[in-house]
Amino acid sequence: MRKISLLAATIALFFASCSNDDDNNQEQPEPAVTYENGIFILNEGNYGVDNSTVSFLADDFSFFQADAYGAVNNEGVGNTGQSIGFYNTMAFIVVNGSNKIEIVNRYTLEPIGTVSSGLSNPRYIAFANDKAYVTNWGDASSATDDYVAVLNTTTYAVEATIPVGEGPERIEEENGKLYVALKGGWNNGNAVVVIDSATDTVTTTITVGDVPNSLATENGYLYVLCGGITDWTGGGGDTNGVLVTIDLSDNTFTTLDFPTGHPANLDIENGTIYYTINAAVYSMSTSATTLPSTPILSVADQGVYGIYGFQVEGGKVYIGDAADYSSNGSIYIFNTSGTLLYENTVRVSPNGFYFNN
Template sequence: MLRHLSIYLMALAFALSACKKNEETPPGQFAHGVFIVNEGNYTDADGSIGFYDPEDGMVVQDAYEKANGEPVSGLFQSIYFNEDMAYIIDQLGSKIVVVKAETFEYVATIDEGLSTPRYMTVANGKGYVSNWGPFDENFDLPNSYIAVVDLSNFNVINTIITDKGVEGMTTVGDKVYAAASYSNVVHVISPQADEITGGFTTPGGPLQFAEDGTGKLWVLCNDFVTSSLARLNLSNELVETSFSIAGGAKSITTNAAGTKIYYMCTPWQTPDGVYSIDNTATFAPLVPVLSGDGLYGLGVDSDEIIYIAKSNGTDNGTIIRYTLDGTEMDNFAAGRFPNGFVFRE
């Protein structure tokens, strides 16, 4: 009797152990929510990645510090999520800090082969990072390039020379697109060959991209005084249409369906504004959805709530949420110079 009981208990213990192994690991604290890129102040290198949970209103001012017990120094331009990793781009330190996407626990630092990195995308299992390179004596950027990163070991394995001031990056289908902001050029890159295979000439210096629901790529362009918005046809590599818009173009995104494009302009002599345009539009709007001073970053979540990152000089910034008609919903504190959002929903 005791022998049979012992065998039964052993079998039960084995079964329970097997069940535990098959259970999914519960998600980390930062699995779902809104990530805020706080650049930080240049002289203090105090950039941070904030986190906001719209379900319960929880705000974490520095996700990295909360996860690792200490902050990471840097001037953060952007963050990119890919599978179970997140890549924090530090332009001042010319490095990328790699963390686990759901917990923000430190994984690695990429600090070789980079020079003023700006933005990142992933294609063909590799990371593509835009690098301005150093400024010359004329405050120009003649040595810009894209660093190609092996994501299995975080080593830079290749470089692609680009036109000046390479900035925003995105992947659509089997191609990588890179905005050369000082050159009025969008490069088309083959991630199989790691070389430039084509391109677009844009009406101004291209900054950032947004893909709409029809597969067209919109690019926001800025020449300091004048700005423009162009729609690119990726199948024939032609600028399909372009619009003149308010000066000081800064940020662009779409709604979840890709039917509306939202963009932010920060002209010198008039209030900053956020505008909305249909993806089939034939002219640009003249009246913004919302306006104000110090607008510095833009995001739109899947519920079409507009997120505005407001800079307050060298003081901490503010995040303000708006409905589609420009009515303020609520706001909360951010770090210094908040410039953008990533939504993990």
């Protein structure tokens, strides 16, 4: 009996060992990617084509994924990805040509919901009082159908619309108020409207320079960069840009006029203003009374003639090059001394950087 028991135990041990070897030889699934401590790059794609994508780059440049959204969702974002806004653990991806917002978990990119009604030519998004505010151009050929949509961040339904002037573009929140740049649609705008999020009504309109294209707040001031009218837009002439500084305590403002050029892409970090003109990046203190004459860096050597996406974060300058707007674009990351730190190819028309920390 003992011999039989020993034989049975040996056989059992043999089969257990084989089973364990088989398990060890099986291909193990790759761990899921978590999109923390990195940068989303929104690639606009070709207008009229469902090829918008979201790339991801780790903060330390150790990991890059050209189509992170597609890797998770097995589909593209839609037609013309315009902007991204973060709210709690969610990322709201505004898709202009598709007239929708895709809502995903900002750390996994897994889908949460889609806003597909109540939007018309949506552009940018900001948040206040647990609500999302989305600028909408409506029909770009109409100057009277533009509005800001008020979105419930729990049900994802558009609960109200706030009529504004033509071409509401960038939107910035400060102390429960929304500041909306009226860039203009087929025409050219020259104002910023103020919306009170407590009542969802326009309370003030501030006339600034021609074609306000970007906004930023710092220490109780709103900075508005106006690009000016360009001849090719059919605005009836060419006007230079202007930087407007608005004191938010009383809405009084000062201006700095650009002698030439059409500035864009305003950003502020630690009391320093950054902006671009063509392929060059300029910087100045928020307390400066004159504009700089020399850029801190240029991407002309990289073959860039016009900076498309732009952001400054953590002492680094992030630049998106749309190239010919139909093939894959590129990103370049510099320090503020002008040293190139990183470059890579992304997808079509990289138009924005979003820091997911």
